[in-house]
Amino acid sequence: MKSLHPLTWWLWSIALIVTVIRANSALYAALVIAGAAFIVWRWAGNFPWSKSFWFSLRLGIFILIVRAVTGVLIGVPIPGTKIVELPILPLPDWMAGIRIGGVVTQERLISSLQEGLIIVSVIALFGAAVSLTSPHKMLRVLPVIVYEFGVAIVIATSSLPQLVASYSRIKRARVLRGDEKPKFKSIALPLLEEALAKSLDLAAAMDSRGYGVSRVRSRYRPIMWRTADTAVFSSGLFLLGLVWSVTA
Amino acid sequence: MIKFSNVSLVYPTSTQTILEGLSFSIEEGEMVLVIGSTGTGKSSLLRLINGLVPHHTGGILAGDVTVDGISTQLVRPGELAHLIGIVGQNPSSGFVTDTVEEELVFSMESLNVAPEAMRKRVEEILDLLALAPLRNRAISTLSGGEQQRLAIGSALVMHPKILVLDEPTSALDPIAAEEVLSIIHRLVHDLSLTVVIAEHRLERVIGFADRIIHIAGDGQAQIDLPEKILKSSAIAPPIVHLSRALKLDQVGLSVRDVRRMTEDVRRDGKDNPLVEKVLTSTAISVKGAAISYGAHTALKNVDALVMEGEIVALMGRNGAGKSSLLQSIVGVKELDRGEISVFAHPPMSLKGALRRATVGYIPQEPSDLLYAQSVAQECAQADKDNEITSGATYSLLQELVPSISPATHPRDLSEGQRLALALAVVLSAQPRALILDEPTRGLDYQSKSLLIEILKNFAAQPGKSVVIATHDVELVAELADRVIFLSEGEVVADGPTLDILLASPAFAPQVAKVMAPRRWLTVNDVMRSLDQETGLQ
Incomplete structure (x- = not known):
């Protein structure tokens, strides 16, 4: 597949985020997550940033669990079918109105999970846009004002995968020294040192290659908006229109 | 082209003077080799040329470095990008983009070169460095030699007048190193490019160098013709050690020269007895x-x-x-x-x-x-x-x-x-x-x-x-x-x-190339075979 315009997936995912919030339905949110997962799995390729989606999904699930647990434990229970009754934690007088523990109802659990799922889908859509777009290409279509962030973006996107590679290399070397469970500190120090040295190298390289010297930047290949971009973007718009008319 | 006038350099938080009172000038179209033990300041010298030192590293610079008439004190390294191409010790840590083509055009896009000019120059470089088959590849999938060629290509695409290389062959196998160096050598001759190169493995580069800067480590440095520097320097390729050991009149720098001077050695030396190691298990x-x-x-x-x-x-x-x-x-x-x-x-x-x-x-x-x-x-x-x-x-x-x-x-x-x-x-x-x-x-x-x-x-x-x-x-x-x-x-x-x-000639050590068809690999091998002879007499 020819690479799309760097803004396409971002516009698409913003449209979808709006639909998810508007629809306010767990089923729809789950469908969107599944759809995004399929698209990322199929088209993200094998770049350092392609893994962002799976990372964002994990982050989302973590948030979902934390939310569900706190939502059930703290606050006013919604009346309904009782699942389990927990002892109520005695709280001092000045915390009146807050309750920890008590009756856990099915309704309360389901409503927390539903809200959580919508948050997960927003995070996942954001992750999908990151996964599907090269940050370096993105840099080129952004206006000159954010240009200063360029160095930071390039260093961040190239040092993260480097960090992962160095981590496994150093850990392996430690194992070979007969140190099966190396302490965190003993790996973190050399790792940070190396990451810092590499980032400085990269910044020096960008500097000596004329980065940021000219305010105007030319483009070797014009970044074109093609039919495929229109198709992806209009699919997002179509969903947006559909959800809007259904929920209106 | 490059002029150092009375340059001294001290890094912050360090009391050691890296360079002291160094003056020399390098002419257009010269290929200069920088040698010295590790940690003596070879990389610092190279990075002084485009101002990365001290603009990027800090440190106190006395004296002046001018490049094509521009003093590096007055401009940032980026503003010399059209003049100087610099390739660091580890090319993979200097790549900014994802694919070969994007990497090649990075500098030109930054400096707002017109798209038509870019396209022409990219094609030129792809052909020159035999990178054409790789043009759409992701950089992370390239081998060490290919990455090195790409790093040199991204520097050359700006049509710089000066190319600065820090240990360009240290990660390369002998054949890949040969390829890279011969390309550079050709550029020096065809385009009168000025090249400054630091390298430990002198045997690989010595044949190409016009002059050598030898950094002694105590801040002193001398610049002279290779023959003169290598006559006394402790840092020398095997071929020079051979010339010294055989007490030849001149220090030979190429296999061809030393072969001419050592015909008698090849004729008279005796074969060394094979030492069989006793291998147990x-x-x-x-x-x-x-x-x-x-x-x-x-x-x-x-x-x-x-x-x-x-x-x-x-x-x-x-x-x-x-x-x-x-x-x-x-x-x-x-x-x-x-x-x-x-x-x-x-x-x-x-x-x-x-x-x-x-x-x-x-x-x-x-x-x-x-x-x-x-x-x-x-x-x-x-x-x-x-x-x-x-x-x-x-x-x-x-x-x-x-x-x-x-x-x-x-x-x-x-x-x-x-x-x-x-x-x-x-x-x-x-x-x-x-x-x-x-x-x-x-x-x-x-x-x-x-x-x-x-x-x-x-x-x-x-x-x-x-x-x-x-x-x-x-x-x-x-x-x-x-x-x-x-x-x-x-x-x-x-x-x-x-x-x-x-x-295979590509993997033969220098001494073996000089002494072919005799089967000697090192200076020691040669000396031992000569000792045997004197012993017999």
């Missing part, structure tokens, strides 16, 4: 080893044996599977098929003390093994791990390199010293097999001969063996008993060093 055996990463096969069906008392060198082009084989021997990489035993242990099962006592491994970056805050702590940790008398590791280190202060942070050691520390830590466990991955990368000649001595002494103890993966032909000639040659994951040759190295 198998130390390491590899049977039918195969590893693949996805679609890429790293090793296919490799069989190899290493005997006790042997030093075996593993050679081959970049990406031939050397590191994969070493890693499976030391037991960090599982084989897909086949089996390996190291002193009758399957290496994957080795743990803790037994591992340390069986196999010692020095990775490509020796600093991976080190994590303490000082040399003394590092040695104490090794003493504790191996339950040996405290101070034993440090005294071992003292034997290897006498001058290291125990309070130094490992990071502040020179490459050679760091390697010695890692070696001391590993050797303190008295392993039976020692495995080294590219140990001479970035090492100067002095550290290299020290390493050779250490490894020879190690292998001379009963029941020890050494396996070393390297591109360094001269190291192999001095050190190895046997060479295993890998190509695309297969063993293509396995035999005595002499036979393997003499079989």
